[in-house]
Amino acid sequence: MSNNKNNNQNHLNSTQAYPQYPSLSGRHALVTGGASGIGEALVRALAQQGCLVSFFDIDQIAGKTLSEELNGKGLKTHFSRVDLTDIETLKSTIIERIADWGAIRLLVNNAANDQRHSLQDFSSEQFDQCMSVNLKPHFFTAQVVAPAMAEAGGGSIINMSSNSWMLGLSGYLGYVTAKAGISGLTKGLARELGGQKIRVNTVLPGWVMTEKQKHLWLTPEAEAELMIQQALKEKIEPEDVADLVLFLGSDNSRMISGQSLVVDGGRL
Template identity: 60%
Template sequence: MTDYAQYPSLTGRVALIIGGATGIGAALVEAFVGQGACVAFLDVDTTAGEALAAKLKDGDAAPVFVPCDIRDVDALQTAIAQVSDELGPIRVLLNNAARDDRHKLEDVTPESWDEGQSVNLRPHFFSTQAVRDAMREAGGGSIINMSSNSYLLGLEGYPGYVTAKAGIIGLTKSLARELGPERIRVNAVLPGWVMTDRQIKLWLTDEGERELMQQQALKQKIDPADVARLALFLAADDSALITGQSHVIDGGRV
């Protein structure tokens, strides 16, 4: 059994995960709870969100689940204010929400394009806007934006999603420069093909797995917990001088 790092600087620190009910988000919630952080998470999936909160209720620090449709910017920022009122100033923000729905170039409409960006890119900006003042006044913090190696690989089959994930890198670089004087760090995490329940159910095939293992330098499937451990480091004071960077975790596929 492997022993992983504990980060004393995360104990008692308020961490908010946007899109935390399932997949990588749920792993993030569990990881930060395990560090003794004061954790809140937002998600539109009320059933999964309540189940996760109940599962972790008896842990060291029970997480707070706030149902929210993050496509609604007013609702998103209201939910963030609710978390701040209940737990205190947010010092760690993890922008994790995403949907990698497959779509063909010829089938994309202005409406479907905007719908995709309303989940995959827009919340990253407006959640940052909502936490900035309190984070600055609290002495700074860490914002972690979940991108993807899909834009580095130029993967086909979901151009709107890949565009959003590339946009997150530009947003991260810009915000890191703007917020640096306020001691707010902004970094991006670029996971590869992570074996969440959704990926296994919808996309993983024997052929796809064989091809993935051929492409990765490390011949091991990536688990959501692997991504969460990288996020812990970027959230903790151990990474205090790291900002504006893109951190790829894909087993050496890129």
């Protein structure tokens, strides 16, 4: 197991960790929830490809710090603090980013909140709030981005879901419901936008070891159980998800649309 850990760490630390996709260079990409976790890995990976990366997050400090770090290395990023539950501000900020850097050719709907709750203690207001974070923004970002994306010759929309709804996990039913809805939205959008050369796919990560996950929920017992369930006996890192997103965002996947691709180490 020590060799696997060392290999994984080398993957994370290497500046050559990702294959290069020339079609991504110079394209405007937008990542929601990009200041930490999987979103941060996506922002870093896309910036390394030469994308102009706009990213949104509610965490002002983390977002600004990340953008300043990457821009200091000569990469091109722009952070905007956006509360995704404020749809009108979300839409207007996207329009501002298009006006600044041109059509968004790659949209990654990544932001989510997997807050735990019970069935009996979850109110109607909490349910609505859960949908307003985990599902509703995916619809409206696509609505705003699609016209300019189509005019520019097409592009890729990637909706981040989760294998949790396919596994039928309990303990956060609102989140699981939203993530199932994302897969349905992807299917509809793929048909709606395919004639405009816009591809829409879903990425369904398994248990990805972000700092939040490790801090709140990863225990030795939980990790041991996960390794039993996964076919591949290594922990999934945010960069493993970014690998797939880069491919789906590039022209190398030009005939892939309406699909759900799982990154969970063979747990399903």
